[in-house]
Amino acid sequence: MGRRFLYAAGFLALFLFSSPRYALAEDKTEGRYFTIYFSSGLDSRALAQQLNISPAEGIIAGENPGSGPLDLAAMMDTLFLQVCNILDMQMYSFHGAIKICLSRSELGSIYRSLFNAELGPMKSFYVYSNNTIYLSSEEFRREIIGHEIAHAVISHYFVVSPSVKIQEVLSGYVEYQLRKVSR
Numbered sequence: 536m537g538r539r540f541l542y543a544a545g546f547l548a549l550f551l552f553s554s555p556r557y558a559l560a561e562d563k564t565e566g567r568y569f570t571i572y573f574s575s576g577l578d579s580r581a582l583a584q585q586l587n588i589s590p591a592e593g594i595i596a597g598e599n600p601g602s603g604p605l606d607l608a609a610m611m612d613t614l615f616l617q618v619c620n621i622l623d624m625q626m627y628s629f630h631g632a633i634k635i636c637l638s639r640s641e642l643g644s645i646y647r648s649l650f651n652a653e654l655g656p657m658k659s660f661y662v663y664s665n666n667t668i669y670l671s672s673e674e675f676r677r678e679i680i681g682h683e684i685a686h687a688v689i690s691h692y693f694v695v696s697p698s699v700k701i702q703e704v705l706s707g708y709v710e711y712q713l714r715k716v717s718r
């Protein structure tokens with residue numbers, strides 16, 4: 536969904552991340568390209584199973600071959616490289632965050648606290664000011680995450696950002712490509 540320029544909202548998000556109440560309600564795992572926060576009640580292994588990205592896909596995307604199945608952080612790193620490859624935009628230094636909510640209603644309440652607006656039909660969103668992707672475990676699919684990763688990549692790749700419409704077209708293209716392979 537659309538990139539947000541609400542810096543005030545970004546500060547609010549940073550406050551939310553740093554407040555003890557929030558810290559208690561989530562866990563995190565570190566990858567090369569993302570720090571992944573997930574709400575309590577979610578299991579990173581189950582999320583990884585749901586995403587189901589194979590080590591072979593990692594190698595094709597340009598990762599070094601490891602041993603055994605990928606964990607959640609490694610899958611996100613692979614997905615990041617896949618998105619960069621689809622867009623043909625290589626990022627040499629990037630580190631963002633992904634917040635996985637337990638439910639759509641939790642996602643909606645985060646959106647409300649950030650933007651003072653309703654989430655509506657959106658399944659996920661990206662906030663530029665804190666470089667964070669927000670989505671729910673109920674919609675935890677590679678094409679949805681990939682769409683938001685595309686927003687993050689596009690936002691950081693260009694010196695002069697393309698219009699919101701062009702960003703949406705490019706992110707939609709990534710989503711389409713990822714949906715094709717996940718079928």
Ligand SMILES: [Zn+2]
Nearest residue numbers: 536537703706
């Ligand atoms: Zn979008």
